[in-house]
Amino acid sequence: MNFYAVKAIYKFEMARTFRTLLQSVVSPIVSTSLYFIVFGSAIGSRIQEVDGITYGSFIVPGLLMLSLLTQSVANASFGIYFPKFTGTIYELLSAPVSMREVVLGYVGAAASKSLLLGLIILATAGFFVPLQIAHPFAMLFFLILTCITFSLLGFIIGIWADNFEKLQLIPLLVITPLVFLGGSFYSVDMLPGFWQKVALLNPVLYLISGFRWSFYEISDVNVGISVAMILLFLSMAIFTVWRIFKTGYQLRK
Amino acid sequence: MTPAICIKNLNKVYDSGFQALRNINLDIKSGEIIALLGPNGAGKTTLISTICGIAMPTSGQILVDGLDIQKDYRLTRAKIGLVPQELTTDAFETVWNTVSFSRGLFGKAPKPALIEQVLKDLSLWDKKDNMIMTLSGGMKRRVLIAKALSHEPEILFLDEPTAGVDVELRKDMWAVINTLREAGVTIILTTHYIEEAEGIADRIGIINKGEIILIEDKDTLMRKLGKKSVILQLREKLSTIPHSLTAYDLHLSDDGYELTYTFDTQGERLGVTALMDELKSINISFKDIDTKKSSLEEIFVQLVEESQQ
Secondary structure (H helix, E strand, O other), X not given: XXXXXXXXXXXXXXXXXHHOHHHHHHXXXXXXXXXXXXXHHHHOOOOOEEOOEEHHHHHHHHHHHHHHHHHHHHHHHHXXXXXXXXXXXXXXXXXXXXXXXXXXXXXXXXXXXXXXHHHHHHHHHXXXXXXXXXXXXXXXXXXXXXXXXXXXXXHHHHHHOOOHHHHHHHHHHHHHHXXXXXXXXXXXXXXXXXXXXXXXXXXXXXXXXXXXXXXXXXXXXXXXXXXXXXXXXXXXXXXXXXXXXXXXXXXXX | OOOOEEEEEEEEEOOOOOEEEEEEEEEEOOOOEEEEEOXXXXXXXXXXXXXXXXXXXXXXXXXXXXXXXXXXXXHHHHOEEEEOOOOOOOOOOEHHHHHHHHHHHOOOOOOHHHHHHHHHHOOOHHHOOOEHHHOOHHHHHHHHHHHHHOOOOOEEEEEOOOOOOOHHHHHHHHHHHHHHHHOOOEEEEEOOOHHHHHHHOOEEEEEEOOEEEEEEEHHHHHHHHOEEEEEEEEOXXXXXXXXXXXXXXEEEOOOOOXXXXXXXXXXXXXXXXXXXXXXXXXXXXXXXXXXXXXXXHHHHHHHHHHHHO
16 A cells, blocks of 8 residues: 555645635535525524424534535545646556555545535534534444545546536536435425425435434434445445546546 | 566557557666657657556556566556656645655655755755746746656656756756766656757667657767768869769759768768869869768658658
8 A cells, every 4th residue: 555645645635625725615614604594594484393303403414415415526526637637647647556545545635625524514503503413423424424425426527527517517417406305405204295205216315314313313214224325325436436447447548 | 687668569559549659669778868759749758658657558568677567567657757748737736745745646755855955956946835837837847857856766757858948947957867867767758859869868769650660879870870971162163073073972062162972981981082082183172171970860850751751
């Protein structure tokens, strides 16, 4: 294992976060605060409680998931796409590093950033609504696994993309709609019968449901299914990355 | 002695079907400086990219210090430093950070004293905290060289390192190359500046259309293919070359005042003395005499033209 290389990539990527503090950290905090103001206060004043939880508190796990998923994908995809775009990828390809180490460095940094961001958003939420975390370890389990899984997905997107449009395509057209329709701001029980069944086809629903259970012990689906789903997504992401490097897709000519 | 690089029957065909390298066989000795010359698109960069691991070979084998570049990629890549042709840099990073990053990426423990020395050698020390985007093209080129040297490579690839840089940097570069040569680093250089190859290389390789058409010790190449000319400035105008001189390879200038005799330096008899005697016997006198030796550039052009026929 080339630890120095993993450390170098990790440090380099983390340095980018701190160099672009406004974009990386402050901007998601501002957006989340706006969600609390708009959804929590404006709409929340009309919806008193969901499953016995105040609406403001109810949306905290969903908002966190929204930020974690979008930021994990954005950080990881940009992290590997940028060297491809600028041409500095030559150095990575000519270095004595295995692709496993490359993934560890880039995905590790992207997941760390998202995790850090998740914790900051959680603290921010504490200013707006009373927080309660019934199962802190389960919460961390979902938080960490979601960061890693979606950072891996972002890494895959970054390798696949050969222009900025493709880089934005999946986060904007797939991830964001799935998070919004996955019960971030509502309980599936609030939907009509038919749409409840359709909502179950949304994989993000299982993540949000499990995550919300770790906070309030309420969920749309069984928490065991949520755990199985996050592990399934993680396995799929790892398998896809492994396949990409096996074939040298889009990196080595 | 195991060659620093041993290339056997290397072929590279891109997905588009374009064959960039054709059956390349080449041994590069440890500690030598080899210059690869060739027109644009000849395959120089593809060859370097394939050895460095950026491009995958279609067939053939590459050994670095006796180790296969695919099976033993960790050991072989750690020995190699690459300065790419394009100015590809991390625009928003500082010089110090990007050079330190390269050292770590190549599996070396931090060594600030070495990075400092490399930056000083390349006149980059006072720019160490500057963002790369604020540097001039020449300075960016130096940063790329510093990155390649940061992990103390045994083999260094310089892909047109002096393309578009000023005379000062070119001299600095040559000084750095000389220092590396003294330290025993094997250097593979591609260049369009033939005088650069002539000045610093031990061997010259010429690539055209993906094939190595010649690889030769520089001095031997110059001797083998070099031609010399004697140029005579005549006192009186000649309308044609006299019949008695047709045995010599002579050229008469359009104004009739300059007679050029070209001869092969490898020939058994050069014929200069006989020509002088002959000129004297037919009363052709000259007021000045000059000699000219063919440059590597002329040899290069000649070889490429021959390979294209």
